[in-house]
Amino acid sequence: MARILSLADAVGEVVHDGDTVALEGFTHLIPFAAGHEIIRQGRRDLTLVRMTPDLIYDQLIGAGCARKLVFSWGGNPGVGSLHRFRDAVQNGWPVPLEIEEHSHAGMANRYVAGASGLPFAVLRGYTGTDLPAHNPNIKQITCPFTGETLTAVPALNPDTTIVHAQQADPAGNVQVWGITGVHKEAVLAAKRSLVTVEEIVDELRPRPGAMVLPGWAVTVVAEAPRGAHPSYAQGYYDRDNDYYQAWDAIGRDRDAFRDWLTETVFNNTATAGGGTR
């Protein structure tokens, strides 16, 4: 049964300096509130894992929390580049950032292997691309039945996975609906997990398209209303597209970013996603 804690206590318990941490959410249900709490708690040397590092990781990287990024697509969707990410990769600011780069299929399968207790996953992927030349975590494997050559990637087993969901019940059972991405795999692959939720309800009402994560498979749950803002939570609020647009100018400039950090993250201990609007 998952324990229910405050966001600050939950992040304090599951994220430590030097950890490998996955914050997942495929466009939908990105755990921004938890990300901002990691910044507030001043975590350092994290290996950040995420298929689509977008604003949330731009913020964590800019705040100096990360030493390495494992990912498959990094950008501000529909807007452009992640300037804090670029600044860290190209100029080592505020600290150097190592990268390990995959495809979505590779990352998704790494989580699947992690969730499955297997050391690796097999896929048809990366073949003929320049990715394997720059990533020792992409190897070949031979089918013992057909002799065919396929690709292998190692399991991802983060120290901690954090995702956001719509609801949990008092026993920590979590219900997610809409696009569920790699929520389940990322949580099950991790040694510890934190699920932030829009609300804790007395009882989960089954819904079409919903996925339930049993409370006994989750470490801690924290209520964080609007905790996915500026991304969205289906059934609760829409994506704040203006925030993504506005981020381009903030992220582009180190001073503007520092001001944003002070105003929006450090001077804001609320559990919300930290809106700039």
Place this chain on the structure above:
Amino acid sequence: MARILSLADAVGEVVHDGDTVALEGFTHLIPFAAGHEIIRQGRRDLTLVRMTPDLIYDQLIGAGCARKLVFSWGGNPGVGSLHRFRDAVQNGWPVPLEIEEHSHAGMANRYVAGASGLPFAVLRGYTGTDLPAHNPNIKQITCPFTGETLTAVPALNPDTTIVHAQQADPAGNVQVWGITGVHKEAVLAAKRSLVTVEEIVDELRPRPGAMVLPGWAVTVVAEAPRGAHPSYAQGYYDRDNDYYQAWDAIGRDRDAFRDWLTETVFNNTATAGGGTR
């Protein structure tokens, strides 16, 4: 888009002598009506694949349709043995039956590999058991990252998979709810697929826990009300436990079985599951 045919036309189109055919349904939604239609059409030399060959395969085997069975658990659940299956294995009646035996984990992963377009699947399975000594389709594989030894099983790609579901819409989109077993994997792994359904509805109404198979991933759909009887179709009818009990005496005796075949299968061209009650 799946084509919608009568049960007889559908079975005629997708099942041919010598084919490898999987009729799946994990206790729930077992496609009995389609199985009886295969018997009526007199198919021979089938390789029958199924995790849990129960009454439906006892009937097909007794009727002489099969030359080989690939499976992981064969019995009359809660009642006892499958006597037609035993008679075929031990006495070659009415024709000899070759067997290939797996565990559930192995079979499930063989379907997953088949659905995924991979030649094999990796699992932690069979280790230390006597199964690999009798089955060349269980091999070892080494993790290219950790050097650990794991088990590999080849993909299952049946010529045809047949499953039963609650509903389809006129475009052949299929909705299944309750226990969905390996429905999706078995259909996606197959070259051709037939889904029999309780009813064709104008529009599928989304339901909690439901899984939708898009019509463009299914070959043919046939309406077969009570087509899973004596198993059950959640939301439509319960399991006919008396039928399972009664089967023990029928299956135990060749003559009783032949009488049952004549009365219940050959003299009954209805699309229903062929009840003995």
Place this chain on the structure above:
Amino acid sequence: MSQTASARPAAGYTTDEMMSVAAARALRDGTSCFVGIGLPSTAANLARRTHAPNLVLIYESGCLGAKPDRLPLSIGDGVLADTADAVIGVPEVFNYWLQPGRIDVGFLSAAQLDRFGNINTTVIGDDYADPTVRLPGAGGAPEIAASCREVFVVVRQSRRSFVERVDFVTSVGHGRGPGDRERLGLPGAGPVLVITDLGVLRPDPHTRELVLTDVHPGVEVDAVRAATGWDLTVADDLGRTPEPTERELTALRALTAASA
């Protein structure tokens, strides 16, 4: 029924009832249990209705956290899906839930069980290709026995079922003795408890051989030896299973009556 009355030993009960009650007692509240059908399912459901209301029942049909109000007649009974916290596909059960060792107890039955807790549900007889009796086969058992943190076996004891060496290893217990599970890389502890209609056996920590540690009320050790196909070792501190309480028997009978 008052607490006192319900904890009182019951007057009359069958050996199967004693077995189910003893098996149920072994399950701790708040743990997760991968439930095989038949005797294990009866015991697990009884536990949930007595001392372990928060026992998480997992069935290979894809039902996580099933809370059936009657005994399911099969591992895919509709009542399991209706009452589960989550219903998932069969591949996910084995890959995401069983294989990584997330589940505390695997609760199995057996057609044959040997001195080292290895299980046979495949064939009786020396020749796999021409068996004396063809059994149902492996089902989920090999991986349940490999991956759950612990395995409990519930099985009726006789010389036919309790053999020196199983004819076919469907599911590995302790192999041929100490270190075998480790050599095979099996993550779980294997069978730590075997509950029969006569008593309870546990593996000796050093030899890994199953040793009689408890007998049920009214059962003599000689009767257990007579029902065991190997030279049975009896624990020095042999215990005696407390009789079923009225509460336990009432719950068990309500459960089985509702399924008839």
Place this chain on the structure above:
Amino acid sequence: MSQTASARPAAGYTTDEMMSVAAARALRDGTSCFVGIGLPSTAANLARRTHAPNLVLIYESGCLGAKPDRLPLSIGDGVLADTADAVIGVPEVFNYWLQPGRIDVGFLSAAQLDRFGNINTTVIGDDYADPTVRLPGAGGAPEIAASCREVFVVVRQSRRSFVERVDFVTSVGHGRGPGDRERLGLPGAGPVLVITDLGVLRPDPHTRELVLTDVHPGVEVDAVRAATGWDLTVADDLGRTPEPTERELTALRALTAASA
């Protein structure tokens, strides 16, 4: 609007509009299309609103058969889940739907595209570790390019984007020429169509080099050559793209307006 009026060439339109219309026309009704975000998504949604109402749109976020009533702003826009035939997890999209070659068309964009249709969305510059420009990376593209039956690319044409050889092969087109896809074991046919704001390119069946086969209205071949970073071959039977019809433009503008 009458059929005649709607089929009439429109009076004024942008080169981007021409590109989207030409890209949309390439999609056949009743086929399935794995849709990248941006230009491909615009084209695919336009096709569904004009000649291909039964086009099955598949987004990597897990939306199968999405029928959005406005342009999705990302591949995970809520409107995709709301209108999909089925919403599935991301691993399933790649493993069960893309990888086995079930999907007819993979519709991609590119930051750099080379003579053989190879795509770069990773880094500009010779040194991966110290790039001139760090691009977003691979996303789903490498496997979309490998596994879909055919690949269409829609990209604005310039000497920066159309290069002799991409700085980094993120997604394989036709490698370095004939037989390369086969040698790599890539199941799909690769890029069979490249639609730009200037015209349409297709791989030569023998050399696999991209050849200009159509120019859009008002575009001169010299302008296309000037926007191509290799010595562009022009097809003998060079075609000219029909202008957007009023129906197409109206649908396109309604789609983009609804997303603003």
